[in-house]
Amino acid sequence: MVGWSVRYLRLLIWLQWVDRRATSSFIVGITIQTAVLSLGLVQLRTLDAPAVLQAAVRASFLVGTALCALSAMSAFQNEFRYQTVWQTARDQRVFARLMLARAFAMVIITAPALLVPFIVATVLLGATVSVGVVAAMAFLSVVVLVAFTHLLTTGLALTYDPARLVPWIRQVVMVVALGTVAFLSPEPVRNVFPFVWIERMAVPGELWRSAGLTIGITGAWWLVGQALLRRPAREILTRRLTDNVESR
Amino acid sequence: MARSDPLRTSAPGLILEDAYYTIPKSRRGSARPILTGACLRVRPGERVGIMGPNGAGKSTLLKVLAGLLRLDSGRLINDGYAVTDPRWRYQRSVHLVAGAPLGFYPRLTGAENLRFMAGLWGQDVSRAQAREVLARVGLAPEAAEMMYAKYSLGMRQRLHLAAAELDHAATVWLLDEPTTGLDADGVRLLHDLVADRPDRTYLVVSHDRAFLEKLCPRIVRLDDGRLVG
Numbered sequence: 001m002v003g004w005s006v007r008y009l010r011l012l013i014w015l016q017w018v019d020r021r022a023t024s025s026f027i028v029g030i031t032i033q034t035a036v037l038s039l040g041l042v043q044l045r046t047l048d049a050p051a052v053l054q055a056a057v058r059a060s061f062l063v064g065t066a067l068c069a070l071s072a073m074s075a076f077q078n079e080f081r082y083q084t085v086w087q088t089a090r091d092q093r094v095f096a097r098l099m100l101a102r103a104f105a106m107v108i109i110t111a112p113a114l115l116v117p118f119i120v121a122t123v124l125l126g127a128t129v130s131v132g133v134v135a136a137m138a139f140l141s142v143v144v145l146v147a148f149t150h151l152l153t154t155g156l157a158l159t160y161d162p163a164r165l166v167p168w169i170r171q172v173v174m175v176v177a178l179g180t181v182a183f184l185s186p187e188p189v190r191n192v193f194p195f196v197w198i199e200r201m202a203v204p205g206e207l208w209r210s211a212g213l214t215i216g217i218t219g220a221w222w223l224v225g226q227a228l229l230r231r232p233a234r235e236i237l238t239r240r241l242t243d244n245v246e247s248r
Numbered sequence: 249m250a251r252s253d254p255l256r257t258s259a260p261g262l263i264l265e266d267a268y269y270t271i272p273k274s275r276r277g278s279a280r281p282i283l284t285g286a287c288l289r290v291r292p293g294e295r296v297g298i299m300g301p302n303g304a305g306k307s308t309l310l311k312v313l314a315g316l317l318r319l320d321s322g323r324l325i326n327d328g329y330a331v332t333d334p335r336w337r338y339q340r341s342v343h344l345v346a347g348a349p350l351g352f353y354p355r356l357t358g359a360e361n362l363r364f365m366a367g368l369w370g371q372d373v374s375r376a377q378a379r380e381v382l383a384r385v386g387l388a389p390e391a392a393e394m395m396y397a398k399y400s401l402g403m404r405q406r407l408h409l410a411a412a413e414l415d416h417a418a419t420v421w422l423l424d425e426p427t428t429g430l431d432a433d434g435v436r437l438l439h440d441l442v443a444d445r446p447d448r449t450y451l452v453v454s455h456d457r458a459f460l461e462k463l464c465p466r467i468v469r470l471d472d473g474r475l476v477g
Contacts (some may be wrong), residue, residue: 007374008367015364018355083350085367087411088317091336094368242272242317 016105053202059117071106072152104147262290267322284473293312300470314344342416348404354397401429
């Protein structure tokens with residue numbers, strides 16, 4: 001198996017962009033969501049820095065997880081829909097790598113929207129916040145989202161109708177993991193998701209510990225997810241090829 | 249290098265032995281046996297046509313030969329590499345030209361689709377190189393920058409041939425109804441492409457007997473799950 005060049009990765013990002021751009025709701029949705037959530041941040045400007053940055057992290061993930069869930073849903077499905085799978089799945093190791101690359105590409109094209117809340121928070125907080133800390137939080141948000149998208153892509157490959165599952169996954173992420181509804185998201189539950197640890201990076205003295213936990217928890221989620229899902233996903237891929245589902 | 253590889257199992261060429269394959273039962277229908285003890289031996293560089301009645305499973309046979317569908321039982325080997333090779337070398341040695349109308353991303357241009365496919369096989373193809381290959385299959389420069397969704401059936405078929413041309417590792421081409429949508433020039437081009445590479449092995453499924461007879465010195469028939477002739 002040969003490595004992929006930067007030029008090829010750029011092509012994959014382009015492929016992801018043209019696929020997403022074609023969905024009429026993508027650009028409109030991403031713009032409205034980002035604008036509304038950023039305006040929400042402006043209303044919080046009287047709060048202290050950790051509280052504003054916490055809201056920025058949530059705003060970023062509310063947009064990012066929604067977009068990436070849609071991408072995760074279509075990455076696998078479209079290979080069958082367009083029947084490109086006859087080439088992309090010739091070597092299933094290449095197929096697995098393609099799914100990871102598409103998760104990465106999706107986060108890259110979502111990145112401007114992810115970064116806006118952090119930029120707004122930095123502007124609002126001015127000298128009371130370290131740009132380095134905000135940059136680290138934004139960077140780890142991107143890393144977490146790549147892992148989330150890839151895990152979701154692998155997981156959704158297991159179902160024949162991912163469109164039914166995605167709204168539920170979104171609700172779980174939004175309500176439980178991001179803690180938008182406090183009584184449904186007790187502290188111990190939130191702690192097993194990486195999102196909360198990115199928020200805590202803004203608390204003075206918590207930067208390194210929280211960054212370490214973000215990376216550790218994300219890595220653990222990804223590794224456990226891959227260990228549990230990779231094999232069944234391969235079997236599903238083989239079964240769907242065998243059934244030739246989309247072309248019948 | 250390859251000769252001493254302990255995973256290589258037999259002589260060169262494509263070998264299908266005592267192959268059984270059944271399309272699994274689905275929500276829409278019952279299980280359907282496609283191969284019932286089929287055998288085929290193809291020497292390196294040989295051109296074999298495959299005919300058979302509608303629904304006999306010719307396209308499915310090509311997908312089996314491409315290593316995409318798993319045999320229920322039997323052996324499938326190309327140049328010594330079994331289809332079960334853990335490093336997927338069998339699949340890398342066989343290129344399925346599944347044919348129009350699908351097979352590419354509709355919103356990418358012809359050149360972008362080619363670069364995408366070639367990249368999967370480890371070849372970093374530039375835009376200029378992609379255009380060159382497209383020109384070789386008769387797709388004008390403006391077609392290179394046109395979205396695949398806007399391609400005519402014949403143009404799509406030519407793009408499939410261009411993609412196969414870029415797959416340098418494949419020693420076997422499996423062509424499924426390659427003349428679909430092609431005009432007379434396109435069919436001539438296909439003949440030329442095949443003639444230019446006598447080292448390559450071709451297995452061609454077509455309903456066009458005259459075309460097959462011209463292209464392939466040997467024709468087999470898929471009948472009741474077996475290859476005869």
